[in-house]
Amino acid sequence: MLVHAAGFDDAPFTPAQRGDVRVIGTVYARQALHAVLSGQVRRDGRNSTDELTRLRALAGEHLQLMLLQGIALAGFNVVDIHRLSRQTGLPVLVVSRKAPDLARIEAALKGHVSGGRHKWRLIEAAGPMEACAGVYVQRSGLSLEQAAASLAALTVQGRIPEPLRAAHLIAGGVGRGHSAGQRV
Secondary structure, three states, rough: OOEHHHHHHHHOOOOOOEEEEEEEEEEEEEOEEEEEEEEEOOOOOOOOOHHHHHHHHHHOOOOOEEEOOEEEEEEEEOOHHHHHHHHHHOOOEEEEEOOOHHHHHHHOOOOOOOOOHHHHHHHHHHHOOOOEEEEEEEOOOOOOHHHHHHHHOOOOOOOOOOHOOOOOOHHHHHHHOOOOOOOO
């Protein structure tokens, strides 16, 4: 069970937005927040793997697992999860509430996104999304059993583990001025 984890999500952005998009990371030991990280990746770019590697270096030596809310940040800035795992020396677990529409993603990548064919190959190389602990996952460097145990240990409410839930809320607050769909 890997319980020292960093979860990453991107801040909201508009369809017309170009340039960099903020990425937020939260570092947890079990269910306790220990740090918040912040970086930037290019909208539909190619620097997400390297930026997450840089942010991992800021997370501390006890980190055991990297969690991603989807395999891409800032639109189609696709993370190479196997390279990220090699570069950081950590397992990488991509989490999604539902299985993605791969045919639609492939068509969008190959038809409208710079470098789309390469990005599609990264998604294929990550392997199929697998049902695990009430969510769908892609993984590098850990078994499905390890993924399920880690998700169970890191999830407080609902199905999304705390590091990802908190990263999503913080990213929304930073990006829109409030988190979730409502104003506080």
